[in-house]
Amino acid sequence: MIRSVIEGDGFLFELGPQSCLVDAPLFSLIEELGLVDKLLRANSRAPRYVLHRGRLRAVPLGPGALAGTSLLSARTKLRLVREFFGRTHPPEGDESVAAFVGRKFGDEVLVRIVAPMVSGIYAGDAERLSVSAAFPALLRYELEHGSVIRGALKSPRAKGEMKPTLCSFQDGMKMLPAALAESLGDALWCDTQVESIRSVAAESSTAPRSARFQIAILRRGAAETISADAVIVSTPCDASAQILRDVSPRFAETFGQIEYAPVAVVSTGYARKSIGNLLDGFGFLVPRSEGLRMLGTVWNSSLFPDRAPVGHVNMASFAGGATDPEIVAWPEDEIAAHVTKELAQILRITAPPVAIRVQKYARALPQYNLGHARIIETLANLTAATPGLFLAGNYLSGPAVGACVAQAAHTFDAVFAQLSRNP
Secondary structure, three states, rough: OOOEEOOOOOEEOOOOOOOOOOOOOHHHHHHHHOHHHEEEEEEOOOOOEEOOOEEEEEOOOOOHHHHHHOOOOHHHHHHHHHHOOOOOOOOOOEEEHHHHHHHHHOOHHHHHHHHHHHHHHHOOOOEEHHHHHHHOOHHHHHHHOOHHHHHOOOOOOOOOOOOOEEEEOOOOHHHHHHHHHHHHHOOOOOEEEEEEEOOOOOOOOOOOOOOOEEEEEEEEEEEEEEEOOEEEEOOHHHHHHOOOOOOHEEEEEHHOOOOOOEEEEEEEEOOOHHEOOOOOOOEEEHHHHHHOOEEEEEEEHHOOOOOOOOOOOEEEEEEEEEOOOHHOOOOOHHHHHHHHHHHEEEEEEEOOOEEEEEEEEEEEEEEEEEHHHHHHHHHHHHHHHOOOOEEEEOOOOOOOHHHHHHHHHHHHHHHHHHHHHHH
């Protein structure tokens, strides 16, 4: 889904992830690919906003900001103080993000800050998202310290640990997969369809060694069979279920329990003089209580250089998600018209966009809903029962680019360890 395109007279639009939070594992990969000099870093202090009663208000990102924010009432601020000094214990069983935040901080924090953030990260529904699967650190803070705020303050980064930084690349996010493809060379086969994977029974101790898997593929229209000692399936859940149907029918049943949220990305370019807002910051999120359809907007040209021609701005807005999947089924021109109308209302825009691109994803992001940990445990048991089979993907340990890179590194370690035991 990482795609960067040029539209109009020089608008660099991102059709998938707009940027990435670079931590140590991702930076190590960027370094290995020789992309460090192409890396662009956003201002870490760029404010984030939430729409509240029709106005953009800065999201409080620290204790001082929380005390002074107009997003929260005095009653809620007092509750935050009590949470810091108090001690609670999580209930038995899986708990939704909404239940967790409501129990700890109250409905204002949930509706005005956390639920929009959940839409921004997962395109998800806080009422259905599992706090243990989607935000495990919050649950850990309560378990270890009795307080989320106290736990966060007492859990600083390890000495020397890299502070994650919001980044992109000189020519857009596409530079990362393009560099990966180039580094793989002829080992990477594109335009190739995997029909099925079959697990081959282990040979007897006296028989000659044979590969563990037979992979049926269509390559350039011709059927082929590949033998492999190890297979990493890193496709989305629906494709993984289809590919692994001959290994075990339980894969299809288990993968089918992971839902996906649809998302429409509306990239727009405007003349700067037509916008009444300064666009000083990262962008904004829209709570469902505001009665609008859009989820939020990222001000890309405020974060990174050369995203728009001189005198213009570039932004990306999002609609759909688990709370409003119907809008993604609309025709692209209708989605564009609706989102730009809401943008004009929020940012005081007086002229139509000079460039626009709509990208729809019917299955954009996997949902870490209640019961997700049990699903992942079942998948782990199924792969463990098939030595040489491994899974990788954004449904396992987080949907962000950095989380996928870190998880891929763990997968590689597991593959290497198994092949080393069976040379």
